[in-house]
Amino acid sequence: MIIAVIGGDPGPRHALIQAEVAGREIARTGHILICGGRGGVMEAACEGASEAGGLTIGVLPDSDRSQMNPYVQIPIVSGIGRARNLTITLTADAIIAIDGGYGTLSEIGYALAHAKPVAGLGTWRIESDSLDADPIFRTDDPVVAVAWAIEAGGRNPD
Amino acid sequence: MIIAVIGGDPGPRHALIQAEVAGREIARTGHILICGGRGGVMEAACEGASEAGGLTIGVLPDSDRSQMNPYVQIPIVSGIGRARNLTITLTADAIIAIDGGYGTLSEIGYALAHAKPVAGLGTWRIESDSLDADPIFRTDDPVVAVAWAIEAGGRNPD
Amino acid sequence: MIIAVIGGDPGPRHALIQAEVAGREIARTGHILICGGRGGVMEAACEGASEAGGLTIGVLPDSDRSQMNPYVQIPIVSGIGRARNLTITLTADAIIAIDGGYGTLSEIGYALAHAKPVAGLGTWRIESDSLDADPIFRTDDPVVAVAWAIEAGGRNPD
Amino acid sequence: MIIAVIGGDPGPRHALIQAEVAGREIARTGHILICGGRGGVMEAACEGASEAGGLTIGVLPDSDRSQMNPYVQIPIVSGIGRARNLTITLTADAIIAIDGGYGTLSEIGYALAHAKPVAGLGTWRIESDSLDADPIFRTDDPVVAVAWAIEAGGRNPD
Numbered sequence: 001m002i003i004a005v006i007g008g009d010p011g012p013r014h015a016l017i018q019a020e021v022a023g024r025e026i027a028r029t030g031h032i033l034i035c036g037g038r039g040g041v042m043e044a045a046c047e048g049a050s051e052a053g054g055l056t057i058g059v060l061p062d063s064d065r066s067q068m069n070p071y072v073q074i075p076i077v078s079g080i081g082r083a084r085n086l087t088i089t090l091t092a093d094a095i096i097a098i099d100g101g102y103g104t105l106s107e108i109g110y111a112l113a114h115a116k117p118v119a120g121l122g123t124w125r126i127e128s129d130s131l132d133a134d135p136i137f138r139t140d141d142p143v144v145a146v147a148w149a150i151e152a153g154g155r156n157p158d
Numbered sequence: 159m160i161i162a163v164i165g166g167d168p169g170p171r172h173a174l175i176q177a178e179v180a181g182r183e184i185a186r187t188g189h190i191l192i193c194g195g196r197g198g199v200m201e202a203a204c205e206g207a208s209e210a211g212g213l214t215i216g217v218l219p220d221s222d223r224s225q226m227n228p229y230v231q232i233p234i235v236s237g238i239g240r241a242r243n244l245t246i247t248l249t250a251d252a253i254i255a256i257d258g259g260y261g262t263l264s265e266i267g268y269a270l271a272h273a274k275p276v277a278g279l280g281t282w283r284i285e286s287d288s289l290d291a292d293p294i295f296r297t298d299d300p301v302v303a304v305a306w307a308i309e310a311g312g313r314n315p316d
Numbered sequence: 317m318i319i320a321v322i323g324g325d326p327g328p329r330h331a332l333i334q335a336e337v338a339g340r341e342i343a344r345t346g347h348i349l350i351c352g353g354r355g356g357v358m359e360a361a362c363e364g365a366s367e368a369g370g371l372t373i374g375v376l377p378d379s380d381r382s383q384m385n386p387y388v389q390i391p392i393v394s395g396i397g398r399a400r401n402l403t404i405t406l407t408a409d410a411i412i413a414i415d416g417g418y419g420t421l422s423e424i425g426y427a428l429a430h431a432k433p434v435a436g437l438g439t440w441r442i443e444s445d446s447l448d449a450d451p452i453f454r455t456d457d458p459v460v461a462v463a464w465a466i467e468a469g470g471r472n473p474d
Numbered sequence: 475m476i477i478a479v480i481g482g483d484p485g486p487r488h489a490l491i492q493a494e495v496a497g498r499e500i501a502r503t504g505h506i507l508i509c510g511g512r513g514g515v516m517e518a519a520c521e522g523a524s525e526a527g528g529l530t531i532g533v534l535p536d537s538d539r540s541q542m543n544p545y546v547q548i549p550i551v552s553g554i555g556r557a558r559n560l561t562i563t564l565t566a567d568a569i570i571a572i573d574g575g576y577g578t579l580s581e582i583g584y585a586l587a588h589a590k591p592v593a594g595l596g597t598w599r600i601e602s603d604s605l606d607a608d609p610i611f612r613t614d615d616p617v618v619a620v621a622w623a624i625e626a627g628g629r630n631p632d
Contacts, residue, residue: 076550077565079396079561083244083554086240090537091552099287106267106271110240110260112263122287127284128259129280130257215390217392221406221555234392234407237406238553239555240537241557244394249392272379396557399557399560415604418586418587419583421582424580442601444597444598446575
């Protein structure tokens with residue numbers, strides 16, 4: 001299974017720790033990490049996964065690898081800027097959003113538009129008149145988030 | 159100025175009326191409407207703008223014009239699927255979000271990531287720990303939304 | 317009808333003259349010009365079309381308008397880099413390629429992949445084992461190229 | 475190193491054999507294969523690489539994995555249609571083009587625009603007035619093509 005960790009660059013200290021633990025747990029459970037390949041939350045998640053011996057994919061917005069974090073093992077050099085947010089969410093079986101700014105919000109929108117399971121750690125809270133319940137699974141524990149993502153991603157038909 | 163109207167397809171009746179009024183007002187004030195070129199809120203906005211003699215641009219996700227609404231005057235056939243949400247928000251000087259689902263949420267994320275002014279009519283409410291105030295100008299009146307968008311879009315340096 | 321002029325930035329002097337004449341002729345015959353919105357052949361075509369009172373669309377690779385040529389009337393700020401070459405060719409009913417480098421070659425590939433008519437002035441010559449005849453209409457006269465593009469674009473079912 | 479094999483779907487029998495040998499050789503020499511993830515030449519290359527124990531990446535144009543060939547190990551679900559041709563060429567350190575139609579031509583254009591080394595087996599021949607020499611390394615031997623790609627890709631600064 002491919003699990004995305006999305007979040008800001010830079011990110012606050014507690015988010016970086018959560019991301020590193022999430023990355024490690026994704027690797028430890030035998031899954032592949034995908035992210036945006038840059039710094040902050042993305043780098044912390046890649047570092048955690050790499051140190052646990054897992055595979056990391058970074059879908060870069062750029063046209064080369066110059067902005068890639070050093071823990072990306074498979075760089076996908078998209079060349080399409082922030083439109084690569086779509087590619088990250090479509091590729092993932094489940095998404096873990098940690099903190100994050102407006103770029104992360106666009107990814108949450110894409111993920112939910114394609115019915116991908118989304119776990120959230122201190123990330124965006126979203127509401128609308130047509131929404132009955134929070135579509136995001138909330139937790140503060142990255143290990144719980146990964147366990148939930150694996151289970152929810154496995155139920156996903158795609 | 160180019161002003162985007164974003165929202166769902168299909169959309170509830172009150173959203174379609176708001177979108178049509180917003181489109182008409184964009185045209186009446188001499189501005190260009192951009193949208194996603196499909197049905198629902200996008201079509202209602204295009205219809206309003208076209209009937210008021212304005213120019214309408216529809217940035218389609220598809221590879222041809224088959225899903226285009228009949229009020230799009232300038233179809234941009236992007237061929238990049240939902241990644242065209244980025245193109246819509248980058249092209250607009252200001253964005254008016256009316257109702258809308260998760261696709262609209264991704265556009266709000268992109269718009270705010272690029273510091274574009276966003277007016278919202280019954281659309282997503284978003285909150286995060288690092289956000290002090292609502293970044294979206296809220297109103298229920300599409301005429302007020304257009305007036306605000308013109309003013310805010312004109313202040314935008316880009 | 318929307319007609320694309322594609323070619324390099326910068327371009328050699330004779331290509332710029334051809335592009336300006338092509339742009340003027342597209343406008344004079346009541347059609348819309350689309351191009352990549354930058355300098356060189358793109359700028360010359362936009363200048364010709366604008367001076368003849370026509371409408372010009374520039375699909376920029378960038379995330380803002382800073383690299384736009386001054387004759388683009390409707391900037392489409394794609395934000396997707398060179399992937400916008402797909403959008404230009406899909407949006408056009410017919411394509412006129414003038415001189416051009418490897419970016420232009422990618423656009424010729426996209427255009428022919430989608431069965432768009434392509435006229436070529438001093439542009440890439442392409443051959444393959446499975447190709448019986450040159451798929452590009454060759455001429456040195458931009459007025460002839462525009463007349464052919466209008467006729468061929470009108471036959472196109474899309 | 476990441477090496478792309480590009481070519482048509484479907485492809486003629488001799489091209490499929492060349493692609494399978496190229497894929498096998500990429501894997502045997504310890505490199506990663508990237509391709510468009512669909513059938514024909516892409517599938518043959520993935521099959522060859524997979525059977526030799528190598529890693530295969532397929533950058534799909536689609537929004538899901540339904541059109542993926544069974545030998546793709548890491549699917550990148552781009553969601554951006556043929557614009558994914560840019561992503562394939564930017565991600566690769568070197569490109570091997572085998573036969574191929576107009577989509578392949580667009581990829582050759584992108585590859586050369588970014589100064590990526592391109593080896594060609596029975597693929598497009600391209601000429602222009604400003605081109606002094608064939609920018610593509612020509613061979614009929616997929617083993618030679620892979621050896622050349624590894625060497626040329628290693629010289630590439632990116």
